[in-house]
Amino acid sequence: MLPLLGSNRQPTFISQIPNPDRRDSPKMDIDPLPNGGPAAAVAAAAVAATNAPSSKLSRLAESLKLEHQLTRVPFEHLKKSMRANHRVVEKEVSAVVSAVSDAANAPGEDDAVDRLSSLVSRLQGLKRKLEEGSRTEHLQAQRCRARLDHLESADPENLSEWSNTRLKRIVVDYMLRMSYYDTAAKLAESTNIQDLVDIDVFLEAKKVIDALQNKEVGPALAWCTENKSRLKKSKSIFEFQLRLQEFVELVRAENSMRAITYARKYLAPWGSTHMKELQRVMATLAFRSNTECATYKVLFETKQWDFLVDQFRQEFCRLYGMTFEPLLNIYLQAGLSALKTPFCTEDGCTKEDPLSQECFRKLAMPLPFSKQHHSKLVCYITKELMDTENPPLVLPNGYVYSTKALEEMAKKNNGKIICPRTNFGCDYSDLVKAYIS
Amino acid sequence: MDVNPIKDAFDRVAKKQKLSYSKTQEVIDQIFQEISDTIEKIQNTHKSDSRSDYKALLADLKTKIKEMAPLTLLEGTQKELNVALSKYPKLLEKSFNPDISKAYRNVDLDTATVNYIIASHFYRQGLFDVGDCFVTEAMEPESIASIRSPYVEMYQILEAMKSRNLEPALKWATSNSSKLKANGSDLEVKLHRMQYVEILQSGIRDEALSYARIHLARFAADHFAEIQKLMGCLLWAGKLELSPYPDLLYPANWDKLAEELTRQFCSLLGQSFESPLGVTVAAGVQALPPLLKFMNVMWGKKQEWQSMKQLPVPVELDDEFQFHSIFVCPVSKEQATDDNPPWLMPCGHVLCKQSIVKMSKNLSKSFKCPYCPTDIDSGNCKALYF
Ligand SMILES: [Zn+2]
Numbered sequence: 070m071l072p073l074l075g076s077n078r079q080p081t082f083i084s085q086i087p088n089p090d091r092r093d094s095p096k097m098d099i100d101p102l103p104n105g106g107p108a109a110a111v112a113a114a115a116v117a118a119t120n121a122p123s124s125k126l127s128r129l130a131e132s133l134k135l136e137h138q139l140t141r142v143p144f145e146h147l148k149k150s151m152r153a154n155h156r157v158v159e160k161e162v163s164a165v166v167s168a169v170s171d172a173a174n175a176p177g178e179d180d181a182v183d184r185l186s187s188l189v190s191r192l193q194g195l196k197r198k199l200e201e202g203s204r205t206e207h208l209q210a211q212r213c214r215a216r217l218d219h220l221e222s223a224d225p226e227n228l229s230e231w232s233n234t235r236l237k238r239i240v241v242d243y244m245l246r247m248s249y250y251d252t253a254a255k256l257a258e259s260t261n262i263q264d265l266v267d268i269d270v271f272l273e274a275k276k277v278i279d280a281l282q283n284k285e286v287g288p289a290l291a292w293c294t295e296n297k298s299r300l301k302k303s304k305s306i307f308e309f310q311l312r313l314q315e316f317v318e319l320v321r322a323e324n325s326m327r328a329i330t331y332a333r334k335y336l337a338p339w340g341s342t343h344m345k346e347l348q349r350v351m352a353t354l355a356f357r358s359n360t361e362c363a364t365y366k367v368l369f370e371t372k373q374w375d376f377l378v379d380q381f382r383q384e385f386c387r388l389y390g391m392t393f394e395p396l397l398n399i400y401l402q403a404g405l406s407a408l409k410t411p412f413c414t415e416d417g418c419t420k421e422d423p424l425s426q427e428c429f430r431k432l433a434m435p436l437p438f439s440k441q442h443h444s445k446l447v448c449y450i451t452k453e454l455m456d457t458e459n460p461p462l463v464l465p466n467g468y469v470y471s472t473k474a475l476e477e478m479a480k481k482n483n484g485k486i487i488c489p490r491t492n493f494g495c496d497y498s499d500l501v502k503a504y505i506s
Numbered sequence: 507m508d509v510n511p512i513k514d515a516f517d518r519v520a521k522k523q524k525l526s527y528s529k530t531q532e533v534i535d536q537i538f539q540e541i542s543d544t545i546e547k548i549q550n551t552h553k554s555d556s557r558s559d560y561k562a563l564l565a566d567l568k569t570k571i572k573e574m575a576p577l578t579l580l581e582g583t584q585k586e587l588n589v590a591l592s593k594y595p596k597l598l599e600k601s602f603n604p605d606i607s608k609a610y611r612n613v614d615l616d617t618a619t620v621n622y623i624i625a626s627h628f629y630r631q632g633l634f635d636v637g638d639c640f641v642t643e644a645m646e647p648e649s650i651a652s653i654r655s656p657y658v659e660m661y662q663i664l665e666a667m668k669s670r671n672l673e674p675a676l677k678w679a680t681s682n683s684s685k686l687k688a689n690g691s692d693l694e695v696k697l698h699r700m701q702y703v704e705i706l707q708s709g710i711r712d713e714a715l716s717y718a719r720i721h722l723a724r725f726a727a728d729h730f731a732e733i734q735k736l737m738g739c740l741l742w743a744g745k746l747e748l749s750p751y752p753d754l755l756y757p758a759n760w761d762k763l764a765e766e767l768t769r770q771f772c773s774l775l776g777q778s779f780e781s782p783l784g785v786t787v788a789a790g791v792q793a794l795p796p797l798l799k800f801m802n803v804m805w806g807k808k809q810e811w812q813s814m815k816q817l818p819v820p821v822e823l824d825d826e827f828q829f830h831s832i833f834v835c836p837v838s839k840e841q842a843t844d845d846n847p848p849w850l851m852p853c854g855h856v857l858c859k860q861s862i863v864k865m866s867k868n869l870s871k872s873f874k875c876p877y878c879p880t881d882i883d884s885g886n887c888k889a890l891y892f
Contacts, residue, residue, distance in 0.1 A: 129507075132791045132792070132795070134603045135602070135794055137598060140602065144595065151591070162534070165537060166571055169568055181561075185544060189542055192538045195534060210523070217516065220507070221513075233784075236783070236787055240627075243620075244640075247644070251643050255636050259635065390598075392605065394610055398610070399606055399607050399609075400787045400790035400794070402610060403797055404786035406817055406821075407790070407821045407827070408823075410829075419829050421780060421829060422830070423778070423786045426782055428619045428622055429782060431619050432619055436611060437611075439816070439821060440819065440820045441820055441841065442820040445828045445831070445832050449892070461892075467888050467890050503856050503890065504877070505833070506855070
């Protein structure tokens with residue numbers, strides 16, 4: 070007998086509660102058919118006992134490695150605050166230093182004292198700001214730690230609860246990316262996972278997105294300035310795209326003179342690297358907004374603004390070390406593929422299979438089917454796995470069911486077996502064992 | 507996964523952050539002090555009437571601050587901090603999978619469908635407030651109303667059970683009696699038993715007896731031994747803990763009963779017991795690591811990945827995700843299909859048809875089973891249906 074279909078079967082977090090379709094099997098009067106004698110069974114059980122926890126642990130470790138975003142985003146947020154706070158200090162201090170120089174030219178003593186006093190209060194203000202900034206940074210650092218603690222808290226004992234939290238985190242992430250902010254906040258609050266989700270980070274994005282949807286580029290440009298060095302590093306052209314759009318709006322408003330001034334000031338600097346786009350958009354001056362020429366017409370379409378929103382989302386995600394797709398979509402896609410078999414659409418498909426549902430099938434349609442290494446047989450009757458402890462038996466018509474199911478049937482019907490799929494009848498003694506490797 | 511090195515690295519960042527903060531404070535304090543001192547000096551010279559020049563004091567201040575070089579100091583602390591700030595994300599990228607979207611196929615998941623799935627999930631988990639909020643924010647309420655109301659009923663029943671009130675549960679079970687029976691569930695008798703035990707333990711023996719007569723007697727045919735036992739308990743009314751069956755009082759019985767009720771309720775609704783969203787995401791968590799490993803190896807062939815009909819690598823999920831029989835031929839390693847079904851050989855071993863066809867030279871010769879010494883005549887093989 071070759072190994073072991075599912076003999077290292079351990080209840081895990083989902084299956085702690087068995088399927089509704091899996092009926093409880095009462096105690097057998099018929100002796101279970103042994104497989105390779107009791108010694109083999111004991112050995113198999115021992116292997117199962119030693120294998121299962123370690124494979125569970127490695128599964129867990131693998132799953133934690135998927136949590137880059139969980140740790141990265143709050144750190145990027147913290148870093149951003151630190152940089153911003155530092156910039157404020159630098160700016161203020163340098164202003165104070167040059168004001169001190171200027172004070173030397175004060176026309177009179179009183180004036181000099183006045184100037185210096187105002188610098189003193191300016192510095193006091195700066196100190197307050199610094200403290201305030203430090204408090205924010207402290208909270209953000211705490212959040213970074215909370216995420217690490219949360220990762221550390223995952224172990225096989227509390228896996229069920231931990232996985233539930235993970236699902237909620239993933240759903241909140243989806244809400245935030247889809248701009249369902251109220252639901253995101255409500256779900257996080259009602260399940261007390263605020264420290265594990267990035268609502269405040271996304272609210273920053275919301276300002277920009279809302280403005281772009283209202284056809285305003287101001288907040289987006291301000292965001293570009295805030296993140297100038299990082300955007301430059303990633304060779305982002307988002308600011309250029311915003312400028313192009315503003316230019317197009319001036320053309321639309323038939324404000325040619327202003328458009329030209331604008332182009333000189335804001336578009337020209339990009340000329341050396343993006344001459345083609347620049348020329349294309351400059352040409353709109355000649356064609357105007359009612360042009361029928363496809364190349365230029367598209368520039369005036371409102372979907373350009375949707376494109377900018379999309380572009381912003383990408384830049385935003387990149388900056389924070391997030392995936393561009395919502396986490397939910399990534400996990401759903403992987404899960405659907407792994408669950409997708411040609412049998413999901415058959416009549417006997419159990420309701421516990423998500424792919425028995427129309428909406429899940431719809432999502433799975435463009436995805437690949439699963440691939441498995443090893444045979445795993447599920448009894449049609451009990452929906453339990455058939456393994457060495459519950460081996461498959463073959464009816465003369467070739468249909469296969471688990472020993473447990475057939476024993477129970479035989480017990481109830483004086484040794485008679487009726488195939489539930491074909492109504493074929495036979496005796497329990499007609500059954501033969503199949504060895505599945 | 508060992509989180510400690512990451513925690514240590516973060517502590518180093520935090521330490522540098524603190525250092526930078528206190529240094530910055532120092533710089534500001536110093537400038538503050540110098541300016542305040544100068545103000546004082548100017549005012550003092552005024553009082554003492556020694557007509558020393560305020561301009562000289564201002565020039566002094568200017569020199570001092572220039573010597574202090576506050577901007578250079580600030581830059582220095584920032585540089586130190588920056589080293590720590592750039593190291594940490596590198597460690598994160600090394601410790602984690604930095605981009606889990608690498609195995610994402612570029613197809614749009616239909617938003618309306620995903621939203622419908624999420625809303626159903628909220629309701630089935632009893633998160634009605636969140637669900638309602640989501641529906642208002644993201645969906646057409648009509649599309650989901652029929653999902654909501656049955657779960658409202660289910661959670662009302664479960665809430666009542668939490669406060670040891672079985673009335674709503676019994677009412678539901680009674681009105682669905684035949685369906686439950688068809689499902690092979692004895693939930694109804696379990697509920698009545700629980701109710702009987704509650705009455706009995708409150709010490710009212712007569713009431714317990716009459717409850718048993720009305721509600722339990724009709725289950726006697728199928729649950730004879732059980733009912734005998736329950737009737738025996740009448741001797742221990744009010745002190746069941748002393749009876750031979752103290753397990754009847756275990757609080758866990760209530761949890762089990764609630765679970766059984768949930769299971770049956772979902773089943774009669776035509777729904778699964780587990781949230782399908784939860785199951786799919788949990789399967790995704792298990793499937794992603796091998797998929798990502800694969801994508802890292804064949805990153806150049808991203809195009810092929812977008813059009814594959816089957817996952818390029820085997821993905822073993824835990825047994826709880828196994829909803830269908832999968833037969834993998836031990837010889838060809840291919841999954842059985844309708845065209846290539848599993849065949850049972852007379853020795854009891856099973857291979858795929860194509861493997862047998864190959865080994866028997868197109869069914870013309872006998873061959874040796876690869877797993878035992880039996881000679882196989884392909885004419886004696888037959889197809890299996892799992
Ligand atoms: Zn054989």
